[in-house]
Amino acid sequence: MRVAVVDVGSNTARVLVADVSPDGRVTAVEEKRERLGLGSEIARTGTLSRDTVKTVARTCRGYAKLARLLGAERAQTIVTAPGRQGRAPGLLVSALAKETRLPVRVLSADDEGRFAYDGAVARAGRLASRTVGVVDVGGGSTEIVLGSPRRGADWVRSVDLGSIRLTRQHLHGDPPSAGEIASARGAVREAMAAISPPQPEVALATGGSARAVAKLVGLSFDQDDVEDAIALLSRRASVKVGRDAGIHPVRAASVLGGALLLAEAARLLDRPLVLARGGVREGAALDLASGSVSAAA
Numbered sequence: 001m002r003v004a005v006v007d008v009g010s011n012t013a014r015v016l017v018a019d020v021s022p023d024g025r026v027t028a029v030e031e032k033r034e035r036l037g038l039g040s041e042i043a044r045t046g047t048l049s050r051d052t053v054k055t056v057a058r059t060c061r062g063y064a065k066l067a068r069l070l071g072a073e074r075a076q077t078i079v080t081a082p083g084r085q086g087r088a089p090g091l092l093v094s095a096l097a098k099e100t101r102l103p104v105r106v107l108s109a110d111d112e113g114r115f116a117y118d119g120a121v122a123r124a125g126r127l128a129s130r131t132v133g134v135v136d137v138g139g140g141s142t143e144i145v146l147g148s149p150r151r152g153a154d155w156v157r158s159v160d161l162g163s164i165r166l167t168r169q170h171l172h173g174d175p176p177s178a179g180e181i182a183s184a185r186g187a188v189r190e191a192m193a194a195i196s197p198p199q200p201e202v203a204l205a206t207g208g209s210a211r212a213v214a215k216l217v218g219l220s221f222d223q224d225d226v227e228d229a230i231a232l233l234s235r236r237a238s239v240k241v242g243r244d245a246g247i248h249p250v251r252a253a254s255v256l257g258g259a260l261l262l263a264e265a266a267r268l269l270d271r272p273l274v275l276a277r278g279g280v281r282e283g284a285a286l287d288l289a290s291g292s293v294s295a296a297a
Contacts, residue, residue: 002029003288004067004075005281006060006100008082008092010039010139010164011208011250013056015063016281017070020289026122026282030070034059035250038082039139043168047087057095064100074288077104080112080280081140081162109158112136112280113143117153119282120204133200135265135273136280137209137258139164142191144265146198155198159191163209163258171257174237181234184257188264195268203271206279208251209258214275215245222272226263233259 004017014033018026036056041048048056060077067075077096083089083106097104107115116136121127127149134153136143140162147153170176170184205213205221216232217225233241233256242252266273 001074001289002070002072003285004064004070004072005284005288006063006067006075006077006102007281007284008038008056008060008077008079008096010042010081010162011035011037011254013059013063014281015060015066016285017067017072018282018285020285024122024286026119026278026285030066032063032066035248037250039162039164040168042082042086042140043165048082048092050091053092053095056092057099060096061099064102075102076284076288077102078280078284079104079106081138083107084109085140085160107280109141109143109160110156112138112141113145113156113158114153115280115283115287116143116206117145117147117156117283118286119278119280119284120206120276121149121278122282122286123278124204124276127202130201131198133197133203133269133271134276135203135205135210135262135269136207137205137261137265138162138207139254142261142265144195144197144268146200157195157197159195161187161191161261163254163261166257166260167254174253175234176256178234181230181256181260184260188260192264192268197268199270203266203269203273204276205262205265205273206276207258209255209262210273210275212245212247212251212255213259213262215247219275220272221262221266223263223266225272226259226266230256230259230263
């Protein structure tokens with residue numbers, strides 16, 4: 001079945017048009033993205049301006065049109081942290097529904113974690129019955145999920161702190177001072193203090209922060225590797241890091257915050273994190289194909 005997921009996140013709006021096979025394989029047909037920086041605006045002003053909402057809705061209207069042109073049988077718009085944070089997230093949801101003419105689903109933190117888990121596991125190859133942990137560091141929140149390919153996600157925890165929120169609250173310099181980094185580390189430790197996950201056999205990391213860190217230290221990274229990335233990021237301006245590592249400037253501005261969150265997640269799981277090929281969008285695609293939600297192309 002061909003499905004389409006329009007995904008509005010803290011950093012980026014994306015569309016995934018994919019074929020989902022009966023055995024749960026997700027094969028991308030088309031993917032597009034636009035950096036919109038919603039999380040930065042919410043962190044800075046507490047809300048989204050009407051102009052920003054119009055820009056997002058217009059972008060997603062184009063994505064919905066693409067999905068229809070490519071023959072998606074089912075399609076849906078999902079909204080992650082920007083639909084849960086700020087003073088008036090309903091304005092964004094209403095504009096998306098009007099412009100895309102698709103059902104709009106604001107994902108709870110639990111939904112987001114489960115979709116990230118399902119999408120990461122679906123594209124990870126053979127994992128058999130192993131216990132799998134998935135870390136999803138977004139711009140506005142972070143999810144840590146455990147389960148197995150057979151059982152699915154059965155342990156989900158979320159904190160209302162992502163790479164953009166952490167950067168805006170604590171990492172003001174570029175590069176930030178040692179004191180700012182220490183403050184950010186303290187905020188991460190405090191946010192995750194109540195999380196005590198079971199230990200997985202395999203741990204995957206999904207999301208833009210994980211992809212950016214992987215460009216610095218490789219596709220598999222433990223806490224020490226992430227600390228190496230943090231040391232590098234703490235010494236160099238984000239523009240230079242982005243240019244040298246091929247990281248988009250918008251992402252580069254918050255990658256240190258993402259690395260601090262990933263380092264703590266790797267410590268909690270006590271396993272190296274392997275960069276996942278799938279994530280929230282692939283998980284949402286599987287959900288669409290299963291028919292568990294009502295969606296129209």
